[in-house]
Amino acid sequence: MSHLQPVPSGETTPEGTGAPAPALADYLRRSARGDEEAFAALYDATSARVHGLVLRVVRDPAQSEEVTQEVFLQVWRTAARFDETKGSALAWLMTLAHRRAVDRVRAAEAVTRQDTSYHQTSRTVPHDSTAEAAEASMEARRVRSALSELTTVQREALELAYFGGYTHTEVATMLDLPVGTAKTRIRDGLIRLRDAMGVGQ
């Protein structure tokens, strides 16, 4: 079927997806109509991106696999809710994946508040072990370099929020900041990243 793929007309390929952005939207539209082949293509194009993010947030590999599966089932079920006018297919998918990963760690946290021994044994994956696979990607290098342009405090707040799954209030406490400062740093960090990469304008 590869020779039938739409030819990208100068569109960039979102890194880590292996498919041009318009193709992802098309896969989603077809999935909404029950097209399993289109859904499989969507999975192939995006599963590394989704799973990597989930793994980074959730950390526990077995739980991360569950969450990734839940994400794709939700994508299948709710593909018709994707609205192209509100953002790209990849943005929709990754927002959904991140939300689910965060929900999972926060729910686990509620449980571990009553069972601290579980908490101590379950978060043993070293912080950066999951990011290595992406090192080689050009686009990832560009993002890393843009990230390095953030101030240390902006990056810290942003990473704790996005990869740590912590609320801005928790981030403020962790970084010893007045409540209200962390959310400003998160926002400033995102704006700086957006401007450095020339997206979203």
Place this chain on the structure above:
Amino acid sequence: MTAHEIHALAGAYAVDALDDVERARFEEHLAVCAECRAEVASLADATLLLSEVTAVAPPASMRGAILADIKKVRPLPPAVARIEKRRPRRWTGLVAAAVALGVLGGGSYVVLQIQDDSSEVGLTAADRVLRASDVQHVTADLARGGVATVFHSAKQGKAVVVTEGLPPAPSGHVYQLWLRKASGMVPAGFITGTGEQTELFEGGLAGASGAGITIEPDGGSKVPTLPVVALVDFEPDAT
């Protein structure tokens, strides 16, 4: 919270760094603030960049498992444009002051038109709750599709549920309403019909700390069985 303070939450919202109460509050604001919607959209693109650096392929076995799973799941139909349809004429600054247990989420939000307090005669009891000056509401995505918003007013001592896109109950079953009180879940009537429904909870709100919707055999049950369609908390102090 001032408009300025609400506005400052856009970044935290884009990276899911709001708790459930803040998220509900911000989404209510989003529905009426084009500037915030534009900012959230542009920050969402920046957020997307962050996941560029973490890609890791899942185990190969996952593909087959997921492709087998989807055969058992029906894709939902497209959502009707309920937000545009229901742009509020007047914003009363009410805030969802509660957190749904596990069923809240999905990022959808519903804004219903709410008018000021009114003791006009001729209104139904449900209308009086919806128009009460102290009305609060909680929105939950339903486990089987659709959205329910529970409005409750201490002044009126009543609660109302408004559904959108409620799927039919399984044959031989009904949607039953419950109020959670110290003594446990108290039966509070039924939702009849599907899609858009407005139903008053039977019984007073005194002592109620939350509400629920379950699917029960026809005729209802005295205590809730399963499945739970939605559970919401009333948290009068959260504002």
